[in-house]
Amino acid sequence: MQTVTESIYDHPRYYDLVFGSDCAAEVKFINAINDRFLDGNAKQLFEPACGTGRLIQWLAKRDFSVEGIDLNDKAIDFANKRFAKHDLPQAAWVADMADFVPKKKYDLAFNTINSFRHLLKPKTATAHLSCMAAGAKKNAVYLIGLHLNPTEAEMVDEESWSARRGHLSIVSHMWTNNRDSKKRLDRFGVRFDIYTPTKQFSISDELVMRSYTDQQFIRMIEMEGSWDIEATFDFTYRIDHPIEIDATSEDVVFVLRKK
Numbered sequence: 098m099q100t101v102t103e104s105i106y107d108h109p110r111y112y113d114l115v116f117g118s119d120c121a122a123e124v125k126f127i128n129a130i131n132d133r134f135l136d137g138n139a140k141q142l143f144e145p146a147c148g149t150g151r152l153i154q155w156l157a158k159r160d161f162s163v164e165g166i167d168l169n170d171k172a173i174d175f176a177n178k179r180f181a182k183h184d185l186p187q188a189a190w191v192a193d194m195a196d197f198v199p200k201k202k203y204d205l206a207f208n209t210i211n212s213f214r215h216l217l218k219p220k221t222a223t224a225h226l227s228c229m230a231a232g233a234k235k236n237a238v239y240l241i242g243l244h245l246n247p248t249e250a251e252m253v254d255e256e257s258w259s260a261r262r263g264h265l266s267i268v269s270h271m272w273t274n275n276r277d278s279k280k281r282l283d284r285f286g287v288r289f290d291i292y293t294p295t296k297q298f299s300i301s302d303e304l305v306m307r308s309y310t311d312q313q314f315i316r317m318i319e320m321e322g323s324w325d326i327e328a329t330f331d332f333t334y335r336i337d338h339p340i341e342i343d344a345t346s347e348d349v350v351f352v353l354r355k356k
């Protein structure tokens with residue numbers, strides 16, 4: 098099969114199919130977080146690194162006002178076209194999540210599936226937390242979902258799954274190329290094998306992410322100083338199952354509360 102080496106984020110249609118499958122669970126969880134931590138009063142939501150706007154679309158349909166930013170102009174274009182198709186406002190724009198000002202102050206923000214780890218340096222990670230704090234209303238809540246690097250458990254180093262929408266089907270593969278715990282950089286190989294009735298090809302990419310152990314993440318939040326960690330959950334998104342994190346934790350959603 099012919100393979101092109103390109104960023105998977107430059108292919109929002111394919112990205113959206115591959116990573117869009119858990120939308121319902123994520124949207125339900127964000128709603129439950131609103132009920133549990135904000136007494137159901139959140140009106141204005143914000144998503145840094147919103148990608149294709151898959152979550153914004155569903156939340157905007159539930160009468161929230163939602164905005165999002167992403168560095169990738171193709172993803173933003175895809176997101177705004179999708180909102181237009183659903184008669185929703187053009188809610189996404191291009192910006193760097195380490196240096197931005199939300200248009201409206203928000204009650205609840207969410208940053209799921211490792212986007213935070215795209216901030217590769219301590220300076221950009223803390224700049225992001227500070228921008229988020231500056232754009233937050235009093236008592237606002239910010240959810241960061243990411244994979245930690247456990248120090249006392251084996252990590253999952255390879256996964257494959259498939260997704261289908263109409264005549265488009267994609268088999269995706271992700272594997273670890275390298276983990277450099279000194280530099281705090283993890284490199285993951287990604288390949289999408291794409292099948293349509295008229296063509297078959299693969300997109301190959303490498304994602305570079307900053308790594309965090311549980312203690313490194315907690316220390317960073319404490320040092321930046323704008324947020325308290327109020328609760329932690331895992332990627333099963335069960336509001337009645339908060340977890341205690343430790344050196345074995347891998348997939349974690351941190352519930353941060355603005356100080």
Ligand SMILES: C[S@@+](CC[C@H](N)C(=O)[O-])C[C@H]1O[C@@H](n2cnc3c(N)ncnc32)[C@H](O)[C@@H]1O
Pocket residue numbers: 106116145146147148149150151152166167168169172192193194195208209210211212215216
């Ligand atoms: C794993 S995707 C998640 C997208 C979306 N949140 C979702 O759940 O589908 C990561 C996104 O982070 C974006 N990104 C990476 N670095 C960024 C930065 N510095 N500022 C804003 N977005 C960034 C990428 O363009 C990509 O769309």
